[in-house]
Amino acid sequence: MPLKLVPDNTNIGFVRVRFIAFALTVLLTLGSIGLLATKGLNLGVDFVGGLTMEVEFAQPPALDKLRVKVDSLGVGTSALQEFGSPRNILIRLPLPEGDQAAVQKVVAKVQSGLKADYGAVKFRRTESVSGKVSGELIEKGILAVVLSMAAVAVFTWFRFEWFFGVSTVVALVHDVIVTLGFFALTQLEFDLNVVAAILTIIGYSLNDKVVIDDRIRENLRKYRTMDIGPIIDLSVNETLPRTVMTSVTVLAALMAMLLLGPDVIFGFTAAMVLGIIVGTYSSIFVSAALLISLGVKSRAAPVVEQNAERVVRRKA
Amino acid sequence: MLDFPQWKVWSIIGTIVLGLLFAMPNFLTERQAASLPSFLPNHQISLGLDLRGGSHLMLEASTDDVRKTKLESLEETVRSELRQADGGAIAYTDISTAGGKLSLIITDTTRLDAAVETLRKVTRPLSGLSGARDVEVNVVDGNRIVLTETDEGVAQSIDNAMAQAVEVIRKRIDELGTREPTIVRQGANRIVVQVPGLQDPSALKALLGKTAKLEFKLVDVTADPAEVAQGRTPPGSQILPLLEGGAIAVKRRAIISGDQLIDSQVSQDQNGAPAVSFRFDSTGGRRFAQATQENVGKPFAIVLDGKVISAPNINEPILGGSGIIQGSYTVQSANELAILLRSGKLPVELKVVEERTVGPDLGADSIRAGAIAAAVAVLAVSLLMIASYGRFGVYAVIALVINVLLILGVMSVGGFTLTLPGIAGLVLTIGAAVDANVLINERIREEQRKGRGVIASVEVGFRDATRTIWDANSLNIIVAIIMFIFGSGPIKGFAVVLSIGIATSVFTAVTVVRLIVARWLARARPAALSI
Secondary structure: OOOOOOOOOOOOOOOOOHHHHHHHHHHHHHHHHHHHHOOOOOOOHHHHOEEEEEEOOOOOHHHHHHHHHOOOOOOOEEEEEOOOOOEEEEEEEEEOOOOOOHHHHHHHHHHHHHHHOOOOEEEEEEEEEHHHHHHHHHHHHHHHHHHHHHHHHHHHHHHHHHHHHHHHHHHHHHHHHHHHHHHHHOEEEEEEHHHHHHHHHHHHHHHHHHHHHHHHHHHHHHHHOOOHHHHHHHHHHHHHHHHHHHHHHHHHHHHHHHHHOOHHHHHHHHHHHHHHHHHHHHHOOOOOOHHHHHOOOOOOOOOHHHHHHHHHHHHH | OOOHEEEEHHHHHHHHHHHHHHHHHHHHOOOHHHHHOOOOOOOOEEEEEEOOHHHHEEEOOOOOHHHHHHHHHHHHHHHHHHHHOOOOOEEEEEEEOOEEEEEEEEEOHHHHHHHHHHHOOOEEEEEOOOOOOEEEEEOOOOOOOEEHHHHHHHHHHHHHHHHHHHHHHHHHHHHHOOOOOEEEEEEEOEEEEEEEOOOOHHEEEEHHOOOOOOOEEEOOOOOOHHHHOOOOOOOOOOEEEEOOOEEEEEEEEEEEEHHHHHEEEEEOOOOOEEEEEEEEHHHHHHHHHHHHHHHOOOOOEEOOOOOOOEOOOOOOOOOOEEEOOOOOOHHHHHHHHHHHHHOOOOOEEEEEEEEEEEOOHHHHHHHHHHHHHHHHHHHHHHHHHHHHHOOOHHHHHHHHHHHHHHOOOOOOHHHHOOHHHHHHHHHHHHHHHHHHHHHHHHHHHHHOOOOOOOOHHHHHHHHHHHHHHHHHHHHHHHHHHHHHHHHOOHHHHHHHHHHHHHHHHHHHHHHHHHHHHHHHHHHOOOOOOOO
């Protein structure tokens, strides 16, 4: 007997609960925006500039003592963070005024200062990003996210219909904002890698939505007399086993990465795990049901007629 | 849908075999891979700095600096051209540079046209067909000549300076003896330097941060030391700081510059202390000989990057075109200076605007953790697929393993770099690639429930799912390409793996699985599907 995560022939009324789902979605989105506004993102050196050093100690150091030590070196206010294990500490420092020689001095000061007090320490990595470069990285990151959204909208519009484009992009914006909210809530470091994760979430979440949209379009053609509500329910139910199964396999792979993979990309993997969950939710409950609210009708809207109608309306 | 002509079967098998061959060297040690017979592929995937350890530096040239240097040399040229103008020197006053412009007043207005004519000859045409020149010469207010650098002219000098800088950097890094450095220009005024295996980039940065502009200038012996101390510059001279402190007045014009230097080595002075020897090319040697001959008994200054290293007396003419620089050097600092002088001066000062250094331990840890995570991911996904779809799940797992190997193969043969986010991309692909199989299998289940026969269910399942798979994957490719174009560093590495993974997964999950299924159906002729 094969494993079935979703039983055969489900008939869940997703459309009926859409207002609850919409309310939850709006709540999640607003909550995330609120968190972003109040707590903000813990931006990494990639985006605010500065200096990071990952240091491995022989014994787990006392963080407050270490902080006092680093601050006493006269290199600015430090922020310390455990990284992966209690022996590995991430030290964040502001970028010193002046040129690279100044950065080099700070690095040397910290290295010799820590070696003096803690003996055998290993400097696993050092990163310094100037304010100018970090500004550009922010710009490029935002541009990449916005452009991929736009590309998605255009593609779904041409491949399907404009309302599919709208519902998909609305759901994607929700996915991205909630993921950002998660980073504001947990204060996990938000760096370049996380931007890659967000782009991946967009791509993946899209996958889900395209599969459902594909089925809705197919069923719209097949059952010309059925109302749009039942068609959406039917399509979401028919694709539900696939939606759940794929989310589970992707999550299984990502969990392996999250728990066993390198610490450096923990935030990156965490973002994707959350994004997959949120994306699956929005695919099932939000984007398809949104089509009704966009005024899609079944009989009145076979694909060709819808196109014709749009052309006429534009001319008028 | 389930018919496979013979050529198609063989091309599918051929593709897989080829992919596996290219992937294979990655499972051998470096030594083993190198000792493979030459007809077998032996390229391993090149690892990013975050995995193998090393330093990544982004250097930026200040465009204002280039502009300023260019304007300064323009001023020198203007002065000497007017002095040597046809029909005698042209007198001028009030020469000044500001805001990218050089302006001067011609005292004798009857020579104004001659002056403009002379200065026009200084300007150079830009490459391209526009006919524009690097500097515009205009007359304003009757007797004032203004030379303005055009934007194109500045852009071209930046371009030249950067191209030259890359060469100088390459020489300097090669001198350090590091392996396989990557030095590439980025944008208009940046250079990215990546040196794998380098743990402490401070030596590298010390070498890159110095312009190493060497000049020999005569000391202005007429200058009053008291005036110099107060910073008042005698005409035709300039005040430069001395390395050991204080300042000295030297003639503005260099008798010779480091451009004519052909060699520089660590050597010893007469007391056995470390010093740096240098040798000029023949023209440089002649000029140096002439200048020292004319100035025996007078001191000259050795100026490096605007600082006077030493100002020895010319005891006798230096005719051989070589000499040594004395100073308080250690063997190491003398060697550094020798390298800098050998590699020539940087045409523009470079600042490090981004640095990422990863220790080799961290890289090795990341590879190990990544490999474990990937293996566990394959295992978990395989169990899920086999538990859910039985025989069809096994097929999907076969496709998945082939897919991972194909990704490695494509990356090896295509020379792509695997980065840490790339490993994450690989693991994500492991989870997502089976989506195509899930789509197909769920379709087949649906068709079965509708009461279709075995062959028909499989046919329809593959046909309908394939359309959806194409839709979804073309969108994913679009996002991955955008990521590749706009992403920097780590994002690019991730996008590469993702794009390759999408392409190979469509091949393995759809085409390869369909072939296996078709063979099985033809052979076993099952009456019912357990899916």
